[in-house]
Amino acid sequence: MWFDGQAENAARFYVSLLPDSRIEQVTRAPADTPSGPAGMVLTVAFKLSGLRLVGHIIQVRDQKRHVSENGAPSEDPKEPPGSSAP
Numbered sequence: 001m002w003f004d005g006q007a008e009n010a011a012r013f014y015v016s017l018l019p020d021s022r023i024e025q026v027t028r029a030p031a032d033t034p035s036g037p038a039g040m041v042l043t044v045a046f047k048l049s050g051l052r053l054v055g056h057i058i059q060v061r062d063q064k065r066h067v068s069e070n071g072a073p074s075e076d077p078k079e080p081p082g083s084s085a086p
Helices: 007-017
Strands: 022-028 041-048 051-057
Touching (some): 007 051
Antiparallel strands (some): 022 041
């Protein structure tokens, strides 16, 4: 499962709802990284009703960034990714 920065909170919520559910492991960044500070959650391993899952943090740093037709980042695309010009 992918989360935008709130994997631990989401996992705690989910395990509170279902029997045979628990958080098994939280992995944190050992040092500051370009993605975030030391101690930030990287993954959360948890069990929901016996099913083992892992939540991964995906940091959306700049939602205004787009990808151009050639796959290169573009701040102000002329058309949305995936569309084709007439």
